[in-house]
Amino acid sequence: MTRRQITHLVCTAAVVASGLGAAAPADHRTAHQVHRVQPGESIQRAVNAARPGDTVALSPGTYHESVRITVSDLTLRGSGTRPTVIVPGPATADSTCATAGNGICVIGTRSSPVKGVTLRSLTLRGFAKNGLWATWTDGLTVHRVTAEKNGQWGIAQERSVRGVFSRNTAERNGDAGLFVANTVDREDGAQDSKGTVISHNRLVGNRIGVTVRRLRNLTVERNEATGNCAAVFVVGDEGQPRAGAMTVRRNHIHANNKLCPKTPRLPFLQGSGIVLTGTEKTLVTKNRVEDNVGTSPLSGGIVLFKSFVGAPNASNEIRDNVVLRNSTADLANRDTGGQGNTFRDNKCGVSEPAGLC
Template sequence: MMKLNIAYLACAAAITGAGIGAAPPVAADHMIHVVLPGESIQTAVDAAEPGDTVLLTPGTYRQSVKVTTPDLTLRGMGRATVLKPAATKPATPKAPKAAETCGENGNGICVVGKKDKSIEGVTIADLTVTGFAKAGLFAVGTDGLTVRNVTAVENGVWGIAQERSVRSVFRKNTARDNGDAGLFLANTVRSDEGASDTQGTVVERNLLEGNRIGLTVRRLRNLTVAHNRVTGNCAGVFVVGDENAPRAGALTVRDNRVARNNKSCPKTPRLEALQGSGIVLTGAEDTLVTRNRVTDNAGPSSLSGGIVLFKSFVGTTSVRNRITDNVLEGNAPADLVNTDTGEGNTFQGNTCQASQPAGLC
C-alpha cells in the first residue's frame, strides 16, 4: 500500500503547479509543464526539453503555438482543451515570435523541422483546434510525428495538414467542416515535384466528415489508409498524382467506410465542382484499393461515383492500380467508374451492381 501511495503522490506532483513552471522530474528526468487557460503555451513549449510533455488543462486558449523541439509531447485533456485564433490586437504583452509566425500564417499548431534536418518524435494529442484561417494543425519536415485524438473543426483550409514528412501516424482524429481537406498529406504544397516516399505513414481510424474532401493524399508513396470513416464530404478520399517522377502511388487504401459524400462544392482553378465522389485515383500508379465499403455517393460531376479512376488534371493516366474485394452499393452514376485510359488497372472480386464501362463488377 505504501508503494502505491508513493507512486500516486509522485504522479500527482508531476502534474500539479500553477503557470508553466516545470513539474518535478518524472521517468528519465523528463518533465511535465502544466499550462492553464490564459497562460502562454508557447512559453511552456520553449522551456521544454526533448522528452518533456506540455500538458494543457481544459479550457479555451486563444493563441497559436510552434513546436521545434524534438521528442516533445503537446497534449490536452480531451476535446474540452480548445485552441482558437488569438483575439485581434490584444492589450496583453505581445506573443512570442514563434507563435506569431504560426498564427500570422493562419495556423493553430505548427510542427516545423529545419530544411536540412527533420524534427523527430513529436506527439500532438487530446485537444481541439478550431477557427483558424488556414490549418488547425500544420506539420512540415517531420519524422515520426504522431497526431492522435485531435479534433480539427471549421478551419479555413485544412483540418490537419502535413508536407515533407516521413513515418507519421494519424490515428483516431476527427476533422469536420474544414474548408478544403479534413486531412491533407502532400510531398510539398509550394511546388510541383515528384512523389516522395513517406516510409510507412499510417492514417487510420479517423472520422472525416463535412469537409470539401475528407482525405487528400497528394504526390506521395508508401503509406496506408485504413479503417477510417469518411462521410458527408463533397468527396471522400483523393489519391492525387501528376506527370512528375516518381509517380504518386504504391500505397494501400483498405477497410474504410466511405458513405454519402454528397455535399456540393464549387470548382476551383485546379479541380471541377465536386459532389458524390467516394474514392478517387487520379494520376496514380500501383495502388491497392481493397475491402472498403463504399455506399450512396452520388453526384453529377465527372468524378462522381463509388470508386473512380480518372486521369489527372494535367492529363496523366493512372496505371497498374488494383481495385479488389470492395463492397459498393447505391453510388451514382455507378459503383465503379473508369474513365482513365491507363494500362494495367484491374477490377476483381468487387461486390457491386453497376459500372462504367459495363463489366467491371
C-alpha cells in the same frame, strides 16, 4: 583497525563524495519534465521552456493562441477527459504560426527535421488557414485531435515521413479534413512517406475527407468519411517518381453528397467516394463505399480519372470492395489512357464501362 586507518578512510570518503558532487552540472535533470498549463497561461511559453522528452500538459478549457513547435520528442496533450480547445488569439511579434493563420505548427528543416513529436487530445478550431500545419517532420503522431471549422485544412503535413494520424476527427474544414503531401509550394515527383499511416479517423462535412498528394508507401485504413463533397482523393501527376505504391483498405465511405463549386484545378465535386488520379500500383481493397451520389465527372463509388495535367493511372488494383448505390456508377474507369488497372471480386451494381462488377 587502528585509529589512523579509520581516519584515513573517513577522509577518503569525504574527498570522493566531494568529487562526485562537483561532477554533477548545476542544471542536470534526472527525469523528463511535465510543464502544466492552465487556461489564461501561455502554451507557447511552456513549449519554449521544454526540452526533448518533455510533456506540455494542458488543463481543460479554451486557449486563445497559436503554438509553434521546433523541439523534437515533445508531447503536447490535452486533458483527455474534458475538452481542451485552441482557438485563434492575438498574433505576437514572434508568432509566425499565428501570422500564417495556423493553430499549431510543427516546423523542422531539411537538414534537421523535427522528430518524434506527439499531439493528442486537443481541439483546433476556427483558424483562418490550418488547424495543424507540419513540415519537415519525422515520426509525427497526431492522436485524438479534433480539427474543425478551419479555413483550409484541418490536419496537414508536407515534406515529412513516418507520420501516424489516428482516431482524429476533421469536420467542416474549407478543403481537406486531413491532407498529406510531398510539398505544397512547387510541382515535384512523389516522395516516399516511409510508412505513414492514416487510420481510424472520422471525416465529416469537409470539401474532401482525405487528400494524399504525390506520395508513395502509405496506408489509408479503417477511416469513416461521410457528408463531404469527396471522401478520399489520391492525387498524382506526370512527375517522377510517380505517386502510388500505397494501400487504401477497410474504410467506410458513405453519403459524401455535399456540393462544392469548381476550382481552377477541379470541376465541381459531389458524390465522390475514392478517386485515383495519375497514380500507380495502388491497392484499393475491402472498403465499403455506399450512397455517394452526384453528377460531377468525379462522382461515383470508386473512380479512376486521369490527372488534371493529363497523367494516366497505371497498374492499380481494385478488389474485394463492397460498392453499392453510388451514382453515376459504383465503379468507374474514366481514364481511357490508363494501362494495367484491374477490377476484380467487387460487389457492385453499375459500372462504367459495363462489366467491371
